[in-house]
Amino acid sequence: MRNANHAGQKARHFPLRIALLSTLTVAAITVISAVPAQASQLATEVADTSGGTETNLLLQNLLNGITFGLLLALASVGLSLIYATTGLSNFAHGEQVTFGAAAAFAAVTAGAPLLLAAVIAVAAGGASGWLQDTVLWSQLRKRRIAPMQQMIVSIGLALAAVNLLQIWMGAQRVRLSTSIEVRYEFGPVSIGPQTMISMAVCIVALGAVGFFLQRTRLGRATRAVSDNPALASATGISVNRVIRIVWIMSGSLAALGGVLLALYENTSDFSAGARILLLMFAAVTLGGLGHPFGALVGSLVVGVVAEVSTVFLPTPDLKYAIVMGMLILTLLVRPQGLLGRKERVG
């Protein structure tokens, strides 16, 4: 029993290690090929707007990092919750983020105001989470398919989904809002109202997730399932019901993240979610696998380190390499991640 559990735990963590290795590989490729516009966009903007001393640049990048970190956290908290409760490293989570932007874009195109479009996107995201779990993931769990195989299924799903999204959205970039954003100056930093609203929405949504996990019975049951699903079931918790709710939440949060990311970057396309997928994995791993608040802390660290590092780097294209280097160092020193904790033995 003990060995079986131990082996089970190892099996649960194996796919994430694979994900981590994939992340590092892609980061290396990114550095070599110096993937451009996306990576350097923020730093360029900052240079334009601050136009002053290095301190101004630093503060502006810090603010940008916090903003991006919050958006990343919103997108990745569902990834973390799904991993915690099911052991699945869901590679199709990026497409869930894109789906939110696509649904909002479709609603805006149909004439809905932006706020309503965002609500529709969040609802559609939740519905897609419910549908996925009902049709696919719960069936795989019922057949006791191991997390590793489930991860491969999620990669296949991601490939299928990204193509479907391309058919839906087209290959071109889309914008949810065509208005030109004014920027307000606050001392050495500047920020636009859309970004401020995005940050506020992120903080409220992440606070709501925290409240749910800490202060509600269902949230505590979710943490119990993430601690030990077999024990949760033996205690009388309906594990499948909890996981279904987590999928709905995850879909909604990812969709909201997709909408806000599209507003923040002022553009989106069929691969917007896929581009940040590996950063989400990095954030979740850095924060502590399966820890309810690991995604938040990890994302903030990833966002801030990536943006602030551009002040000191010869080229901003290296910023994600710095993030990955920091991830490796952190895991060498603290294998359980920033918030993860070693359990007492005996």
Added chain:
Amino acid sequence: MTDPQTIISADHLIAGYLPGVDILNGCSMDVKDGELIGVIGPNGAGKSTFLKALFGLVPVREGKVQLRGEDITNLKADKLVQRGIGFVPQTENVFPTLSIEENLEMGAYQAPKTYKSQRAKMYDLFPVLGKRRNQQAGSLSGGERQMVAMARALMMDPSVLLLDEPSAGLSPDRQDETFVRTRDINRTGVTVIMVEQNARRCLQICDRGYVLDQGTSAYTATGQELLADPKVIELYLGTLGADKDDEDDADASAAPEATPEKSE
């Protein structure tokens, strides 16, 4: 025909984890309401598997499990909790990132209205848990975790409690405490089925014992009878077992020899 006093029965269970590999090969048991049953046997006899088969955690391929005459074979664990069966696993028996109080709350997940009154009862039964209610369960010692696990299983006020090696890995003092507490819980009217490696201590406190061997129930008798049975002593209790307590507890001359279980 089921004895009306029988609360839970297992009839010729054949069960195992992998298809085609049976761990239980026709294991049977009848437990009367309010009894404390000890299940002992050598390693690999199928003791823990038997308990898990009763609780729906191992698929039963043949045979039947009944609770008060109702067939509960292969019902999911959360449904069995609803019907009044509690289970305490041997290892990983707490939610480590939840506090003690949150662990107890999860125990009453299906009956939130009774949570507060049951919690108060548990803090009476295990005062140390009340004092450290906000401490994370993952930081507790093995003995303390065992207490949390027992308290959590009792939160639904079960009529049957299944304990999988509750003394495993505990110091001798903690083991004694666990056995005494198990007896106390049983005295409140809860039927207890306890699988134990510490056969001697288990048989000392239980009303009846079952000896499992190679997936079948080989013997059943009262705890005292089994303690005095030469074959049980030789095979399961060892020759060092003639300590003072046991001699006091088990009068060999008075105890009849254990009878083989009529399971065939």
